Amino acid sequence: MGILEVRDVNKNFGGLKALQNVNLDVQEGSVHAIIGPNGAGKSTLLNCFIGRLTPDTGSVMFNGSTLLGLKPHEINQAGVVRVFQTPEIFSELSLLENVMIPAFAKRDGSFKLNAWSDVGSHKAIREKAEHMLEEVGLADDRDKTSSSMSRGDKRRLELAMCLVQDPVLLLLDEPTAGMSRADTNATIDLLKKIGGRGITKIVIEHDMHVVFSLADRISVLAQGTVIVEDIPSKIKGNEKVQEAYLGGAHL
Amino acid sequence: MLTLFTKSSEKSDLLLLALFAIVVFAMPIWLAPFGAAYPDLMQRFAIFGIFATGFNILFGLTGYLSFGHAAFLGVGSYTAVWTFKLLGMNPIPAIISAVVVAGLFALVIGFISLRRSGIYFSILTLAFAQMCYNLAYSVLTPITNGETGLRVLQDDIRLFDAPTVGEGAPLISHIGGIEMQGMPGFYFCAVLLIVMVGVAMRIFRSPFGMMLKAVKTNQTRLNYTGVNTRPYTLAAFVISGMYAGLAGSLMCVIDPLAGAERMQWTASGEVVLMTILGGVGTIIGPIIGAALIKYFENIFSAFNDQTLDGIFSFLPEPLKEGVVNVTSLFVGDGWNLSLGILFVLIVVFLPGGVTEGLNRTGKFILRRFGIGRDPENEEKTSPAPGE
Numbered sequence: 184m185g186i187l188e189v190r191d192v193n194k195n196f197g198g199l200k201a202l203q204n205v206n207l208d209v210q211e212g213s214v215h216a217i218i219g220p221n222g223a224g225k226s227t228l229l230n231c232f233i234g235r236l237t238p239d240t241g242s243v244m245f246n247g248s249t250l251l252g253l254k255p256h257e258i259n260q261a262g263v264v265r266v267f268q269t270p271e272i273f274s275e276l277s278l279l280e281n282v283m284i285p286a287f288a289k290r291d292g293s294f295k296l297n298a299w300s301d302v303g304s305h306k307a308i309r310e311k312a313e314h315m316l317e318e319v320g321l322a323d324d325r326d327k328t329s330s331s332m333s334r335g336d337k338r339r340l341e342l343a344m345c346l347v348q349d350p351v352l353l354l355l356d357e358p359t360a361g362m363s364r365a366d367t368n369a370t371i372d373l374l375k376k377i378g379g380r381g382i383t384k385i386v387i388e389h390d391m392h393v394v395f396s397l398a399d400r401i402s403v404l405a406q407g408t409v410i411v412e413d414i415p416s417k418i419k420g421n422e423k424v425q426e427a428y429l430g431g432a433h434l
Numbered sequence: 435m436l437t438l439f440t441k442s443s444e445k446s447d448l449l450l451l452a453l454f455a456i457v458v459f460a461m462p463i464w465l466a467p468f469g470a471a472y473p474d475l476m477q478r479f480a481i482f483g484i485f486a487t488g489f490n491i492l493f494g495l496t497g498y499l500s501f502g503h504a505a506f507l508g509v510g511s512y513t514a515v516w517t518f519k520l521l522g523m524n525p526i527p528a529i530i531s532a533v534v535v536a537g538l539f540a541l542v543i544g545f546i547s548l549r550r551s552g553i554y555f556s557i558l559t560l561a562f563a564q565m566c567y568n569l570a571y572s573v574l575t576p577i578t579n580g581e582t583g584l585r586v587l588q589d590d591i592r593l594f595d596a597p598t599v600g601e602g603a604p605l606i607s608h609i610g611g612i613e614m615q616g617m618p619g620f621y622f623c624a625v626l627l628i629v630m631v632g633v634a635m636r637i638f639r640s641p642f643g644m645m646l647k648a649v650k651t652n653q654t655r656l657n658y659t660g661v662n663t664r665p666y667t668l669a670a671f672v673i674s675g676m677y678a679g680l681a682g683s684l685m686c687v688i689d690p691l692a693g694a695e696r697m698q699w700t701a702s703g704e705v706v707l708m709t710i711l712g713g714v715g716t717i718i719g720p721i722i723g724a725a726l727i728k729y730f731e732n733i734f735s736a737f738n739d740q741t742l743d744g745i746f747s748f749l750p751e752p753l754k755e756g757v758v759n760v761t762s763l764f765v766g767d768g769w770n771l772s773l774g775i776l777f778v779l780i781v782v783f784l785p786g787g788v789t790e791g792l793n794r795t796g797k798f799i800l801r802r803f804g805i806g807r808d809p810e811n812e813e814k815t816s817p818a819p820g821e
Binding site: 233254255256259260264265267271272273274275276280283284285287288289291292293294295296297298299300301302305344348 | 669
């Protein structure tokens, strides 16, 4: 029994079969990577988990209840939190506010008319957010706005925004895309550090270096179907995978 | 002092509010040199200040541009006059009922309009406001008295007035015998302006206000952060509708007459201009914008060729005639032209409105005299040009 169970998911866009009978079991506390060439349907699959897309058929069960038909904020409140491919942050607000907002959402639920108290008077939330910024190494910039940050810093900020909610399942969509090697390594270290907290993670990634340093299990997606699912060491030598990626060239 | 004009000051809200209260109550003194210290105009400064402050809670924080807020102004006015007619000339019940009814209207209109965002939201609010206008102007004549306008009559019920006010007593709103006209009327509106600015400050500084700012910055992210944005925007819409209802009722407190023209789309546009002119998203900006527009309306529309002759009398005769002929286009009935030019200049050169101008001037002075140099603060207070 996985914490996330995906059964026979199909999704068509017009004539394009984006996902065909996709099955996935993600074990609690593990890091599950989904890899595959461009256009394989990785992001489509992720979008089906968070309420951005609804599969045509099939089921997505999280912790024993379905995620299908839930609104994005309800899925988040259930504990499924996503880091986007291009960092989605509140660029006009300060870093601290960026992290306090999800902390409030976690504590107060999807709506609370808290219009009479000062933001600063919520000490526990503030401390939690400051602590999280420290953990991702952005504590010094907490009063700056996030619009002028580098992409790597934005990504780390978004990670802090997700982690402050103590998610059950964290979805990472190409967490190192467009990053320098140094930034990539820093992100891997960060993800390993937070790995100890028992957060289940699904990682979509192109960078094999990242995948093989993080993942416990790997599913390979090609043309909308899962062609292989196994532990990393067995994926490396798998011929089907090499076929799917480079038409036979070695990884 | 400078923090009064910035988007977010740290603490000492009460001090700022006290400062603001002093400035407002001293208006009869410091406005005198500008020829604006008469009660009629100052009342309007306060009333439209409340209207624009409320509008800014929606537009400034969430970025949702309502083009129909005059509807709530009108609803507030009609409710106030009806309260006068039924309960008597005390302004307190009139204000309370106007705020409640305007809030209910905002709840319904907001619930439907907020299903869309951007230009579609604006058009929906505009459509609703025009429907309200037409209802008031013709369809609901028994309630609104159509184009004549709704006023309080001697033979109205006025439940609580009857024993104290005799036949033929003037139908003017009053508390404890003080008639809400002239300076008392101004002070009544001024107190409410200060209270409502205080409320707005608290909202800006609250977690609720922070969520509204997040809606403006990245609504998608907020949804995926576990926040249901719809009730937040709806609450902001209702609160700003209640501010408008309060402003509408105050118009009737100082002059118990409600007309449909108050709901027309030009009135909705005016509050947008006020907010942008003063500075969107700042506490004090919309009030400055409201005062500027009302000042222009009053002062420039009162100018005529004789006054212009007087102003330019130092010029030689032929030149003077030319100057007067040209400038007369921009005053009197043409005061809107002056306002238009001012608006264009501000939007092009000061996208942050008058408050941005004040901020820049303040910083320039500070730098000039080498006090309070703080590069980090500078970055924070000046919004990017393209904003």
